[in-house]
Amino acid sequence: MTRPPITLDISVQRDAEQCCVRLSGRLDAHQVPAFLAAAEPPAPQTVLDLSGVTFIDSSGLAALVRLVRAAQAAGQHLEITHVQDSVRLAMEITGLYGALPVRRAP
Amino acid sequence: MTLTDDAAVTELLEQVADLSDHLVFLQRLIPQALALTDEAQATALVREAAALISTPGAALQVGGVWHGDTPGWLRALERPAAPVVLPRGSVHTGAPYTAAWRLTAVLAVPLEDGWLALWGKREFMAVERNLIGTLAQLLDAALRALRQRREAVQYEMQARDRQRAHAVWRAVTPAQLRPPEGYHLTLRSQPASDFGGDFQFQEGEWLVVGDVSGKGLPAAIITAMFASAFTVAARSSDLLSKLSEALYGHLEQSGKFCTLVALQLRPNGQVRVMNVGHPPVLLRRADGTLKEIRASAPPLGTFPLEHVTEELVVLHPGDALLLYSDGLFEAEDARGVPFGLDRTRRLAAESGPETFIERAVSALTPYTVTDDLTLLVLQRDPAVPSVQLHLTGDLARLPEIGAALRTVLAEEHPALMAAELALTELVVNAVRHGQARHLTLRVHQAGAEVLATLTDDGQAFDPRQVAAGTAGELREHGYGLLIVQRCAREWQYARVNHLNRQTLSLGAPAPLSSSPCP
Incomplete structure (x- = not known):
């Protein structure tokens, strides 16, 4: 049994057209302020890779919604990928799995 | 001649x-x-x-x-x-x-x-x-x-009658009860004569302990009527109304009354407690703290039963309910000083559930017990894995919730993710909105569900009263209570001793009903 990581790592790869943000760790009420502070200015194409996110709570979900709305307002495209089980559960419970731009597993 | x-x-x-x-x-x-x-x-x-x-x-x-x-x-x-x-x-x-x-x-x-x-x-x-x-x-x-x-024959017949009646009474109010699933049970039932006015019945998840006023045969007859009414009443979730309906008239006519405690014990540790004129039930937590569950209605037979406030408690592993009849605290020593309720409470706090009855009986040695004496201990099986976590207002410690859950639940347990999610929401809520600085979480596994009690010292606030936001709506707040509602099979709130106390039964959430998909 491994303890879940207690911090959130954010790694960003971007070029002129595309931005890939890879998150790993917990996206909870404690981590969200740091996450939002670190949020990159939007790019025309943004991929939010959640493959390393082990836990998300309502604050984390709200932060995702905020980013998605900001992208929509700027006429840019944002996609959420690699949603893990626990994150998917939180999204499903709140009805956000269908409402957020989540790339479905093939 | x-x-x-x-x-x-x-x-x-x-x-x-x-x-x-x-x-x-x-x-x-x-x-x-x-x-x-x-x-x-x-x-x-x-x-x-x-x-x-x-x-x-x-x-x-x-x-x-x-x-x-x-x-x-x-x-x-x-x-x-x-x-x-x-x-x-x-x-x-x-x-x-x-x-x-x-x-x-x-x-x-x-x-x-x-x-x-x-x-x-x-x-x-x-x-x-x-x-x-x-x-x-x-x-x-x-x-x-x-x-x-003739007198000898009559006496013998009476003695034989009493003996038979005693056997019938003992069958009606058994000296042994079966431990409800998930609990340990210890009972001591000691009538003052061949028949007692104290009784205890069991049917399904229901357990009723009570005391009919008076002693001997008249009390035993009422007890027997209780027993038969109880069997039928126990099929209803409204046991007390059914009992009252069946017995109120008889009690009133015979000038008798009856005190009782009805318990509905669910295997997961959730217990409904109804106290009708009986001495306070003692809820003893595993750490020795004591809470009294006092009568919320007068004895049956005195006034028509209108409403009994029931207390919903969660017994985590090791927690126990201690019940006793007035035969205990009304026992008197040689100078006529009663054993008393204070001493009963002290005894309950000092002795564990395993030793309460034994220690009560030995403490009674210098006392004369003139009434029926009934002592009952119901302890939630202490072998069930459980965990207790103390938190402060520091949200950096949120990961400890998941870690604590994983000490009692396997990684693949169906309720694990939902429990971590819901409990995190409640803790964040209490800290952010209630300014809670001391929080205690007690959790144990109950089949496919998780039973949790969260107490916090924040402002009095019943989060169940807040309307949760609509699912599937893109907004930047208001998902927390929705999550709790969807993960909680049951959710109770009480304000006790300046603390908020929430008890929840958490399980894997049901899939969203018809989501508004285009």
């Missing part, structure tokens, strides 16, 4: 013959008298004696009841204090006793518990009086023996 002499000799011979007859009669009488089984046989012996001395009327009175043919004038006579002959003419046997009209002497002889009378002759000779006097003595001995035999 003169004619007169002849006559005298003849009379003498007759007398000797009579005496001889008397002797034969008495010889026969003794074994018959000893074997007497009822008053009719005694009357027959009196009649036989009457025939022997050639008088037609004979009657026997025993215990105020006449046996044999008893004319009205005889019934009007008093029992004599000593054997007496009422000479002819002195007894009025005329009107209204015309049918019995006869000029007769009456021989009346008292018995211990009655008297006998012979009549129908002009006079009674000394030998005849002696014979009847002897008969009376024999009858006295025989009737006394008969009385004693």
